[in-house]
Amino acid sequence: MKKINFIITLISILFFMQCKDKDPNPEYYKIRMSTEVKSYLWSNVGSYWIYKNTKTNELDTQQCISFKYDSLITKGTESYSKHITIEYDRIRKYIYSSYNKWTIFDNTGHYTPDSRYFNNGRTILDRNISGEGIIVPFFHHFSTEGGSGTGSSFTKFITKDTTLTIQNKIYHDVVKFEIDQDDIWYPDEYLGPIEFKYPKSIYYWAKGVGLVKKENLKENYSWELIEHHIIK
Numbered sequence: 001m002k003k004i005n006f007i008i009t010l011i012s013i014l015f016f017m018q019c020k021d022k023d024p025n026p027e028y029y030k031i032r033m034s035t036e037v038k039s040y041l042w043s044n045v046g047s048y049w050i051y052k053n054t055k056t057n058e059l060d061t062q063q064c065i066s067f068k069y070d071s072l073i074t075k076g077t078e079s080y081s082k083h084i085t086i087e088y089d090r091i092r093k094y095i096y097s098s099y100n101k102w103t104i105f106d107n108t109g110h111y112t113p114d115s116r117y118f119n120n121g122r123t124i125l126d127r128n129i130s131g132e133g134i135i136v137p138f139f140h141h142f143s144t145e146g147g148s149g150t151g152s153s154f155t156k157f158i159t160k161d162t163t164l165t166i167q168n169k170i171y172h173d174v175v176k177f178e179i180d181q182d183d184i185w186y187p188d189e190y191l192g193p194i195e196f197k198y199p200k201s202i203y204y205w206a207k208g209v210g211l212v213k214k215e216n217l218k219e220n221y222s223w224e225l226i227e228h229h230i231i232k
Helices: 002-021 035-041
Strands: 027-031 048-053 059-075 084-097 102-108 123-129 133-140 154-166 169-179 201-206 210-216 221-229
Touching (some): 035 133, 133 154
Parallel strands (some): 027 084
16 A cells, blocks of 8 residues: 555656646747837938037937847746747847947847736837947837836936927927936046036937937037938
8 A cells, every 4th residue: 555655656746747847838929019119210221310519519420320120039048937938029220420439329128038027018229339338218108107227327208299390390209208317428538527427318209200309408408400311
């Protein structure tokens, strides 16, 4: 009898181990980049924007020198997420600034099954300048609840204007984001007052165009779009 009980116990343990090692039912998610997000961020190689400094009248021509739109697949690596696979879209874009002589790297973020909040469908744009810093100047959905950040700065959505006039030109569906500390406003070799190094700023994005204005709230001046050409 003891031998039979031992065999039954052994079978139960082996069965339990097999069930434990076996993944739950697989889950596959497709998170597509919305048409609205694309309308603000899509600008292929050769697109350009010319901005004017409202304080000095200097010009900055920014040209898209690399653009990639990919559909990526990622799988979970944790015990609670190994059964989850995500297919999602991503934009990666390099923009060269004639004024600062630096390259701006714009990337929408990764989705990972290891994050329990991956399925909220948010698209977050990171703007990075090598050696200078990183900020979040844009995210979607456009909501005043919560925000996004990098650890050294925090971004919140302010509002969406149906129309907005900048440099005598009218733009439509302009969304505004406030950054409490703009880590990429000035280059590292900036020699001005330290309190102006990382200003509070507002980024303005227009549908079909992209960034149309960035405003330095600390020093009360802006870079405003005066000309652009967008290649879709």
